[in-house]
Amino acid sequence: MKKILALFAASCTVAGALWSAPAAAQFAKPEDAVKYRQSAFTLIGSHFGRMAPVVKGDAPHDPAQIKANVQVLQTLAGLPWAAFGAGTEGGGAKAEIWRDEAGFRKAQQRFNDSVAKLAVAADGNDLGQLRAAFGDVGASCKACHDSYRQRR
Numbered sequence: 001m002k003k004i005l006a007l008f009a010a011s012c013t014v015a016g017a018l019w020s021a022p023a024a025a026q027f028a029k030p031e032d033a034v035k036y037r038q039s040a041f042t043l044i045g046s047h048f049g050r051m052a053p054v055v056k057g058d059a060p061h062d063p064a065q066i067k068a069n070v071q072v073l074q075t076l077a078g079l080p081w082a083a084f085g086a087g088t089e090g091g092g093a094k095a096e097i098w099r100d101e102a103g104f105r106k107a108q109q110r111f112n113d114s115v116a117k118l119a120v121a122a123d124g125n126d127l128g129q130l131r132a133a134f135g136d137v138g139a140s141c142k143a144c145h146d147s148y149r150q151r152r
C-alpha cells in the first residue's frame with residue numbers, strides 16, 4: 001500500500017510538472033511559439049498514427065509497446081497549448097482560437113480527457129477497448145481541427 005501511495009505521489013508530481021512547465025514557457029518571437037506548437041503536433045501525429053495499424057488489425061497487438069507509446073502521447077498532449085498565447089496568431093491556426101478561447105479550451109479538454117481514457121484502455125490487454133478509445137481520440141483531433149485549424 002505504501003508503495004502504491006508513493007507511486008501515486010510521484011505520478012502527481014510528474015503531472016504537475018507537465019502542466020506548469022508549458023504554462024511558464026516563454027517564446028522570444030511569435031514564430032517561435034508557432035514552431036513549438038507545430039513541432040508538438042507533429043510528434044502527437046507520429047505517436048498517435050503509429051498505433052493505427054494495430055487498431056486496424058494490420059499489425060500484431062503488443063500491449064507493452066502500446067502502453068509505452070500512449071505514455072509518450074500523454075506527455076505530448078499537454079504541450080501545444082501554452083504556445084497559443086496572445087499575439088501568436090498564424091501558422092495553420094485559425095483566428096477563431098483567439099476569438100473563442102473558451103471553445104478552444106473545451107476542445108483541448110475533450111482531447112486530454114480522451115487521451116486519459118486511451119491510457120486506461122492501454123493498461124488493459126483488450127484490443128476492442130483500445131480500438132474504441134483510439135477512435136475517440138481521433139474524433140477529438142478532428143473536432144478541434146474542423147473548428148480551429150486552417151484547411152490546406
Ligand code: HEC
Pocket residue numbers: 034037038039041042044045048049090091092093094104107108111137138140141142144145148149150
Ligand atoms: C484543441 C485543438 C487541437 C487538437 C485536440 C488537436 N489539434 Fe492538431 N492542430 C491544431 C491546430 C490549431 C493546428 C495548427 C497549428 C499551427 O500551425 O499553428 C494543428 C496542427 C496539427 C498538425 C500539423 C503540424 C504542423 O507541422 O504544421 C498535425 C500533424 C496535427 N495537428 C495532428 C493532430 C493529431 C493527430 C491530434 C490528435 C491526436 C491533434 N492534432 C489534436 C489543433 C488541435
